[in-house]
Amino acid sequence: MGIIRTDKWLEDEFDRPLKICEKLLPVFKGQSASKVYNQLIDFGMYRASRRTEEIFNAMKDNMVWQEVEGIFQEYKKKWGGPDIPIYIFPIGQSRSFFFRQEDKVKGGVSYPDKMFLFLSDSVPSKELEALFVHEYHHICRLNKQTKRLDDYTLLDSIIIEGLAEYSVLIHCGKDYLADWCKMYSEAELDNLWEKFLQGNLDIKKSEKKHDDLLYGSGKIPRLLGYAVGFKIVEDYYRNYEYSTKLSFTQPAKKYLITEQNYTKNGRKK
Numbered sequence: 001m002g003i004i005r006t007d008k009w010l011e012d013e014f015d016r017p018l019k020i021c022e023k024l025l026p027v028f029k030g031q032s033a034s035k036v037y038n039q040l041i042d043f044g045m046y047r048a049s050r051r052t053e054e055i056f057n058a059m060k061d062n063m064v065w066q067e068v069e070g071i072f073q074e075y076k077k078k079w080g081g082p083d084i085p086i087y088i089f090p091i092g093q094s095r096s097f098f099f100r101q102e103d104k105v106k107g108g109v110s111y112p113d114k115m116f117l118f119l120s121d122s123v124p125s126k127e128l129e130a131l132f133v134h135e136y137h138h139i140c141r142l143n144k145q146t147k148r149l150d151d152y153t154l155l156d157s158i159i160i161e162g163l164a165e166y167s168v169l170i171h172c173g174k175d176y177l178a179d180w181c182k183m184y185s186e187a188e189l190d191n192l193w194e195k196f197l198q199g200n201l202d203i204k205k206s207e208k209k210h211d212d213l214l215y216g217s218g219k220i221p222r223l224l225g226y227a228v229g230f231k232i233v234e235d236y237y238r239n240y241e242y243s244t245k246l247s248f249t250q251p252a253k254k255y256l257i258t259e260q261n262y263t264k265n266g267r268k269k
Contacts, residue, residue, distance in 0.1 A: 001085040003069040010056055010089070015048045020089075027085065027114050044107030044118035046090040055090040058121030064088060067125065068117065071132045079244060081140045084114055091118040106131045110138040112149065130168045130176035137164040137247070144248040154210050154225065155201035159252035161214075162229030169234075170242060180223040181230045189231050196220055197228055232256065 006020070013019040021033040021040070028036045037045070046052040059065075065088055072086060091107055107118040108131055115135050119128070141160055142149070168176055184192065196213055203210045212218070214225035221227075235258045 001083050002072055003065050004085050004087050006087050007060055007065050043109035044091045046092045051093050052090045055121045071129050075136050079140055082143050086115045088117045091120050108135040110135040112142040130172040133168050133171050134164040137167040141248045152205040154203045156252045157214050158225040158229035159255050161226045162233035163247050165230050166233045180226045183227050189228055193228050
């Protein structure tokens with residue numbers, strides 16, 4: 001599998017993204033093209049416009065599909081990861097949950113059996129690798145866990161995000177961490193953890209409150225679950241040796257050991 005040549009799809013149907021999404025129905029069984037499109041828009045997929053068409057043409061000139069294929073083959077071998085299809089599209093330029101207007105450069109979403117990357121015409125190679133590492137770490141962990149996706153809790157979700165971004169730190173360096181890793185101070189995260197998350201870790205993925213706490217909503221700060229997840233994982237690996245293989249299999253609750261010690265004894269300085 002690997003890279004699906006969505007550049008060919010875009011050449012034929014750029015102005016009709018719903019027709020493109022019809023090609024995705026075999027991997028979104030039971031869903032309509034419009035439902036798939038709306039789902040992908042939330043994570044950054046383009047809407048047809050002159051600007052997004054310019055992005056697409058620049059992506060072709062920059063041979064983005066070939067570059068991602070090379071990154072995929074490298075990490076599939078390095079991590080012993082699954083051979084999944086990867087779909088690449090231009091990133092949308094209107095405001096969405098994950099991006100402010102001025103910094104919509106890259107985005108992605110992963111499922112146990114597929115990955116989607118949404119890219120601009122100005123993503124440096126190392127940032128592209130960082131995005132891929134984050135998303136592919138998700139896929140590797142999802143495929144190594146015994147828990148069904150429907151049974152995932154808020155704790156599972158914040159830890160999977162923290163682990164994926166910690167993997168970026170390990171493989172790409174701190175300069176390529178997502179902005180949400182530095183969005184809040186350590187003291188703010190401690191307070192927000194206690195105020196919003198600590199008592200809600202067993203909320204199921206299917207419940208609305210899960211997404212409110214993970215992504216932020218209303219009085220809940222933006223991307224709170226992501227930021228706290230990275231901090232928990234970072235705290236854990238200050239005390240324990242990092243292993244990529246173990247990061248795919250270790251239960252989410254294991255990562256709370258350090259946080260629980262801090263709660264009892266006060267945070268180390």
